[in-house]
Amino acid sequence: MRSGRGSLTARLTAACRHMGDADPYAARFVGPGLRPILPLARRLDGPLNALTLGLVHAVRARHAWIDAQLQRAVGQGARQVVLLGAGFDSRPWRLPLGGVPVFTCDHPDTAAARRAAAHGLPPRSVDVPVDFARADFAQALLDAGFAPDRPAVFVWEGVSMYLSPAAVAQTFARVRALSGGGGWLLFDAWCSTPSPLRAGLERVGMRGLGWLGEPMGWTPTIAAVQAAVEGAGLTLAAHLSARAVAGAGRAHAGLRLFEAVAPALTR
């Protein structure tokens, strides 16, 4: 995390969405550094996707899949939405979420950049600035008005890969502790690849992310994801590769999408 400017990877994921016409709000969130190159990036979507081994399309497939699951969960009774590590996620403006309260939780630097870039848009979410590495996001959410006895859907998109295994386990446990009313957790993980050549190229990419200030920390097997989810008292309900999402284009197959569910404890 680069101090003072907010997350660069969050700006890059917004740029990926803009390049694929997947988010009409994304251009305002990419920031002045990336905005001038957006027209060129749109024209080079295919080559940039190839250069990143399918990451551009995987980021968009992930977002589309989570859009659909999030709306389904709200239709099935979720009464609160939490965007954990929200970055520049425009869902509070872009998706019809039936008026349920949305909490956007992110590092104070990124939260401040998000607020500045959202200037002029109607307020649609409760801003919860918190550094996950230093403070308990569960307490921050409770302080902001989150009700643990009401069913909630948590979106944790594009974050797990930057954390240590212990921080991932702690996140699952906190989500469980906040889900007394039952709920859903939609998240993704960068799962290890069986091909040695691709694994080597990916290591180079991961080192690049480290140079950008957001090094990779968790690249589990699917079995390890399942064990971590179940260790926290959640149930793994679904998982698929980003490449399997309809319209995913040439998405990297290593990015995997997961849905975990929490049974209600209080009803």
Ligand SMILES: C[S@@+](CC[C@H](N)C(=O)[O-])C[C@H]1O[C@@H](n2cnc3c(N)ncnc32)[C@H](O)[C@@H]1O
């Ligand atoms: C790759 S971005 C994903 C953003 C957004 N969910 C998306 O998919 O576009 C990772 C996000 O995790 C947040 N993050 C990273 N480390 C954090 C920390 N220690 N505390 C709070 N948020 C953090 C960053 O600020 C950033 O918004």
